Every structure is written in C-alpha cells, then in structure tokens.
Amino acid sequence: MINRAKCGVISITGFPNSGKSTLINSFVKSKISIVSHKIQTTQEAIKGIINISENQLIFIDTPGMIRVRKHFNKKLSRSIMENENICDINLLVIDVTKKLENKSLELITELLEICNNNFLILNKIDLIERIKLLEISKLINDKFNFKNTFMISAKKGEGVDFLLNEILKLIPCKPWIYKNSNQSTDKDIIFQISEITREKIFQLINKEIPYTVKIETSLRKNKKIYIIEQRILVKKTSHKSIIIGKMGEKIKEIGSRARLDIEKILKFKVFLKLSVVAKSKKNEN
Ligand SMILES: Nc1nc2c(ncn2[C@@H]2O[C@H](COP(=O)(O)OP(=O)(O)OP(=O)(O)O)[C@@H](O)[C@H]2O)c(=O)[nH]1
Numbered sequence: 001m002i003n004r005a006k007c008g009v010i011s012i013t014g015f016p017n018s019g020k021s022t023l024i025n026s027f028v029k030s031k032i033s034i035v036s037h038k039i040q041t042t043q044e045a046i047k048g049i050i051n052i053s054e055n056q057l058i059f060i061d062t063p064g065m066i067r068v069r070k071h072f073n074k075k076l077s078r079s080i081m082e083n084e085n086i087c088d089i090n091l092l093v094i095d096v097t098k099k100l101e102n103k104s105l106e107l108i109t110e111l112l113e114i115c116n117n118n119f120l121i122l123n124k125i126d127l128i129e130r131i132k133l134l135e136i137s138k139l140i141n142d143k144f145n146f147k148n149t150f151m152i153s154a155k156k157g158e159g160v161d162f163l164l165n166e167i168l169k170l171i172p173c174k175p176w177i178y179k180n181s182n183q184s185t186d187k188d189i190i191f192q193i194s195e196i197t198r199e200k201i202f203q204l205i206n207k208e209i210p211y212t213v214k215i216e217t218s219l220r221k222n223k224k225i226y227i228i229e230q231r232i233l234v235k236k237t238s239h240k241s242i243i244i245g246k247m248g249e250k251i252k253e254i255g256s257r258a259r260l261d262i263e264k265i266l267k268f269k270v271f272l273k274l275s276v277v278a279k280s281k282k283n284e285n
C-alpha cells in the first residue's frame with residue numbers, strides 16, 4: 001500500500017455563509033466544523049481528514065473571505081492565505097442564491113491565486129431553479145478559468161460523492177500526512193467540544209454577541225459518563241443576561257443541544273455543566 005499511497009490537500013474557500021463548513025462535514029461524515037445561518041461562523045482553518053483505500057484526502061475549511069478588512073478580518077484572510085501553494089485542489093464555494101456583485105467577482109480573482117487547480121462549486125442548488133443555475137454557471141465560467149464546475153447541495157449531500165470521485169482522480173502519489181487512520185480532524189477534542197457550544201450560541205443568540213464569546217472547556221471521565229464543564233466568557237454583564245435568558249431558558253437550550261452533539265462525537269454519555277462569566281469575572285452563574 002505504501003508504494004501506491006496518494007495524498008491530496010484540498011482547500012475549501014469562498015464567501016461567508018456559502019456552505020464551506022457544511023461541505024467539509026459532508027465529506028468527513030461528521031460534524032468537525034460548526035455551521036450557522038450567520039456569516040463568519042468559522043474563525044480559524046480546520047482540517048478534515050478521510051482515507052479511502054490508498055488515498056488520503058485532507059480538506060481545509062477556511063473562514064469566509066470578505067473584502068471589508070476590519071481588524072479581525074485581516075486575521076481571517078491571513079489564515080486563508082497561509083494555505084497558499086500547499087493545496088492540490090481548491091474548491092471555491094458559491095452560494096447560488098446570492099447575487100454576485102462586482103466586488104465579489106474581484107474577490108474570486110484573489111481566491112483563485114491560492115492554487116493551480118480550481119473547481120467551481122455551485123452550492124445550495126436545492127434552493128433555485130435549474131435554468132437560473134445554468135445562467136450563474138455561465139456567468140462565472142465566462143470570466144474565470146475553472147478546471148471544472150460542480151453543482152451540489154452540501155446540506156442534502158447531493159452531488160457530494162460525485163465531486164469526491166473527481167477529486168480522487170487528481171490527487172498526487174505521495175505518502176500520507178496523517179498516519180493515524182482513525183483521525184478525522186487536526187483539532188483536539190477540547191477544541192471540538194468548545195466549538196459545538198459556540199455553534200449553539202451562534203444558532204440561538206441574535207446579533208453580535210456570538211462573535212465575542214469565548215468558551216473554556218474542561219473534561220474528565222469516569223466509568224459511566226464524561227463530565228464536561230464549560231465557561232462561556234462574554235464581554236459585558238448585559239450579554240451574560242441575554243445568554244442566560246428569561247428564567248435560564250436560553251442557556252438550558254444551548255446546553256441540551258450541545259450535549260446531544262458532544263455525545264455523538266464522544267460516543268459516550270455526557271454530563272454538561274455550563275456557566276456564563278462576564279469579562280469582569282464577577283457574577284458567575
Ligand atoms: N438549503 C441549503 N442550505 C445550505 C446548504 N449548504 C449550507 N447551507 C446553510 O447555509 C448556512 C451557512 O452554512 P455554513 O456551512 O456555516 O457556511 P460557511 O461557508 O462555512 O460560513 P462561514 O464559516 O460563516 O464563512 C447554514 O445555515 C447552512 O445550513 C445547502 O446546500 N442547501
């Protein structure tokens with residue numbers, strides 16, 4: 001097997017909210033990257049690893065690329081560009097329900113510089129008519145030189161296996177980078193568990209608060225159960241009250257949704273204890 005080993009690095013880039021994290025989860029068949037309806041959910045690059053017979057595929061989910069480079073966005077675009085020249089294939093994911101502005105077209109030019117093999121991924125095809133889809137495909141392909149175009153629904157898994165097969169045809173012969181064949185992500189379990197809770201906050205709390213939240217996680221295990229304690233660090237006492245919600249309803253919902261997902265990852269029963277801490281470190285709950 002060593003002689004025939006193939007290993008490919010595939011970056012997943014595109015605009016915020018286009019479905020990049022949904023796609024990496026669909027490839028890996030596990031929630032390794034969090035998903036929400038809000039833009040800029042993914043804050044740092046996350047690798048998803050799958051092994052198929054002699055092939056190892058390493059996907060890199062990246063934070064959505066945007067033009068307005070505020071302080072924290074600079075960091076985000078840098079982490080995308082760190083992948084420059086290391087990927088064998090770049091999947092540029094476009095949300096077909098969003099209108100493509102001129103500045104988005106300019107950004108595509110930048111994203112194509114990351115790699116020599118670029119695939120155009122038209123995502124969310126479950127939401128538009130075929131005729132509109134073909135128009136979008138033509139519009140983009142007339143302007144840019146993509147190696148191939150794929151029309152998929154990352155959420156429903158439509159077209160994902162076909163895309164995977166085309167990727168397998170292009171990856172180079174070289175030794176596997178990750179020797180442990182059970183490893184599905186480069187992130188440790190503490191990161192994954194913290195991210196799950198961050199996802200629930202993105203899904204359940206409105207506006208800007210989710211962007212400022214940090215999660216601290218500790219975990220221990222006995223014979224019967226994992227005991228996980230998480231501190232949700234927020235900037236202001238007012239944010240803390242919003243996360244806790246009326247009669248503690250919000251935090252309860254965050255906790256029960258997070259626990260279910262964490263149990264899926266750990267494949268074990270979990271006791272999850274959440275507390276919310278305002279930055280002043282007073283008023284812990
Ligand atoms: N209907 C539909 N919704 C999708 C599809 N793919 C993703 N979504 C939804 O689009 C939203 C954004 O998905 P994400 O996977 O978080 O998008 P992203 O590109 O990783 O976003 P950022 O990390 O913020 O850049 C979520 O609400 C997903 O459920 C799809 O194929 N069809």
Ligand SMILES: [Mg+2]
Nearest residue numbers: 020021041042
């Ligand atoms: Mg994402």
